[in-house]
Amino acid sequence: MLHEASDESPFVLATLPPSQRQLRAAIGIVVVLFIAFIVTAPLANTQLPRVDAFIPVNETVILINDLIISALLFSQYSILRRRALLMLASGYLFTALLIIPHALTFPGVFAPTGLLGAGLETTVWLYIFGHLASPIAVIVYALVKEADTKASVGQRSPVLVISLSIAIVTGAVCGLTWAVIAADSILPQVFRDSIQMNQSIRLLVGCLIIALDVVALALLWRRRRSVLDLWLKVNCCVWLFEAVMTAILINARYSLGFYAGRAFGIVATFIVLLVLLSETTAVYAQLAQSVARQRRDRQARQIAMDAMAASIAHEINQPLAAMVTNANAAVRWLTRATPDLDRTLTSLNYIVDDGHRVKEVIAGIRSMFQKGAHGRVLLSANDLIREVLKMVDRDLRAQQVSVETELHNDLPQLLADRGQLQQVFLNLITNAIEAMGPITDRARVFRVRSDIYQESSQIVVAVEDTGTGIEIKDRDQIFEPFFTTKSTGTGIGLSICRMIIESHGGSLRASANKPYGTIFHVILPSSNL
Numbered sequence: 001m002l003h004e005a006s007d008e009s010p011f012v013l014a015t016l017p018p019s020q021r022q023l024r025a026a027i028g029i030v031v032v033l034f035i036a037f038i039v040t041a042p043l044a045n046t047q048l049p050r051v052d053a054f055i056p057v058n059e060t061v062i063l064i065n066d067l068i069i070s071a072l073l074f075s076q077y078s079i080l081r082r083r084a085l086l087m088l089a090s091g092y093l094f095t096a097l098l099i100i101p102h103a104l105t106f107p108g109v110f111a112p113t114g115l116l117g118a119g120l121e122t123t124v125w126l127y128i129f130g131h132l133a134s135p136i137a138v139i140v141y142a143l144v145k146e147a148d149t150k151a152s153v154g155q156r157s158p159v160l161v162i163s164l165s166i167a168i169v170t171g172a173v174c175g176l177t178w179a180v181i182a183a184d185s186i187l188p189q190v191f192r193d194s195i196q197m198n199q200s201i202r203l204l205v206g207c208l209i210i211a212l213d214v215v216a217l218a219l220l221w222r223r224r225r226s227v228l229d230l231w232l233k234v235n236c237c238v239w240l241f242e243a244v245m246t247a248i249l250i251n252a253r254y255s256l257g258f259y260a261g262r263a264f265g266i267v268a269t270f271i272v273l274l275v276l277l278s279e280t281t282a283v284y285a286q287l288a289q290s291v292a293r294q295r296r297d298r299q300a301r302q303i304a305m306d307a308m309a310a311s312i313a314h315e316i317n318q319p320l321a322a323m324v325t326n327a328n329a330a331v332r333w334l335t336r337a338t339p340d341l342d343r344t345l346t347s348l349n350y351i352v353d354d355g356h357r358v359k360e361v362i363a364g365i366r367s368m369f370q371k372g373a374h375g376r377v378l379l380s381a382n383d384l385i386r387e388v389l390k391m392v393d394r395d396l397r398a399q400q401v402s403v404e405t406e407l408h409n410d411l412p413q414l415l416a417d418r419g420q421l422q423q424v425f426l427n428l429i430t431n432a433i434e435a436m437g438p439i440t441d442r443a444r445v446f447r448v449r450s451d452i453y454q455e456s457s458q459i460v461v462a463v464e465d466t467g468t469g470i471e472i473k474d475r476d477q478i479f480e481p482f483f484t485t486k487s488t489g490t491g492i493g494l495s496i497c498r499m500i501i502e503s504h505g506g507s508l509r510a511s512a513n514k515p516y517g518t519i520f521h522v523i524l525p526s527s528n529l
Contacts, residue, residue, distance in 0.1 A: 091137020206247025435467025
């Protein structure tokens with residue numbers, strides 16, 4: 001069963017499916033980091049000089065990154081009102097705030113044994129709890145997301161919920177820090193001294209962290225994917241590399257593995273941060289362009305309708321007035337004591353002539369939408385289809401529509417107006433996406449095929465959807481002006497599409513798609529005709 005997409009916010013990263021480009025980028029990053037891990041692992045225990053500035057710089061970068069990620073996730077929650085996003089944002093906030101006492105208590109950074117009255121085990125256990133919290137937050141996010149089929153609006157405002165979450169997380173970090181410092185002497189000893197580790201405890205804790213990372217990755221893998229889920233999976237892979245490096249392979253601080261593990265930690269936060277920032281910027285740019293385009297389209301439609309109305313009123317006003325005058329005259333000739341049939345017949349002939357004039361005026365106005373051969377160039381139908389699919393790629397992904405293309409490789413070229421045909425295919429594809437919007441019990445599949453009629457050298461493009469379909473009684477009327485089956489439709493889109501195709505010497509027709517949906521066939525003459 002296809003899960004319902006978010007109708008309120010189809011472009012929010014928590015619901016927007018990833019593109020093929022993003023999938024390839026994610027795989028590429030994981031492969032590169034895996035290679036770096038394989039190269040570094042054999043040398044993990046190579047002892048390197050102690051760099052006192054490394055820890056504060058490293059943890060400051062991670063702190064800032066995690067705080068920004070948390071803020072962005074909280075903003076996503078304020079839009080979608082999903083508890084899963086709230087849990088994930090709180091998890092990132094927890095790990096960010098826990099970095100502060102970890103850095104303060106790290107031996108040799110601000111004091112030889114650390115600040116806040118820290119003991120030998122304080123820093124490492126704060127590190128362990130932070131690295132346990134990260135996969136646990138992702139696990140909770142994945143589990144809660146499965147139940148978050150609808151927005152958790154409730155009675156509380158998002159500002160209140162977010163403020164309460166921040167307060168709870170801050171209190172939890174303060175409480176955990178106090179508890180670890182107070183229990184330092186009774187906690188299992190991970191370090192023998194400030195440098196060397198206890199191998200058995202290190203392996204036990206490391207295996208626990210790795211197990212949680214694997215569970216988080218598995219839960220994300222088996223559930224519905226989004227842009228956010230994709231990069232969280234990349235994050236889990238990086239966490240795995242870090243956990244194996246720092247908890248399994250090394251025996252002491254300030255070794256190559258020690259530095260490399262914390263470098264992996266920075267990479268993990270940078271990945272999610274950069275993705276959230278870049279995708280959020282892209283979404284806002286898309287929305288801004290959409291609003292500007294809608295305003296331009298609205299103004300253009302208004303200008304076109306005003307011009308058409310003025311043209312119609314001006315052109316047919318005179319023949320209509322003449323028809324009324326002649327009709328009144330015919331009535332007068334017929335109602336006289338002695339009807340004058342000759343003059344009545346003359347008046348009726350004038351009415352017929354004026355009727356033909358009105359018909360010619362309407363035909364002339366209709367011809368304004370036909371440019372003839374002006375502006376036509378040789379073009380590839382397949383290239384045009386790919387261009388339009390690229391234009392609506394985000395809409396297709398937002399509605400979770402699977403795209404299938406079957407494009408004939410040896411199509412002859414078309415002699416056509418690129419802009420007009422682009423508008424036709426854009427209209428047909430947009431209609432297909434809207435027709436599949438209400439579908440929740442089956443896959444939303446959009447298919448476009450191109451082929452050639454060998455006997456006539458005509459090119460045919462089939463645009464297919466698995467949407468709600470068109471009733472038989474409406475199938476012959478959908479191309480009529482101002483007839484629409486949509487509550488928000490204007491009824492002129494398909495009419496103009498057919499007008500454009502016919503002006504190119506082709507035809508446009510609709511048929512039922514089996515078992516669900518509609519197929520629109522665009523038939524155009526090739527340049528070989």
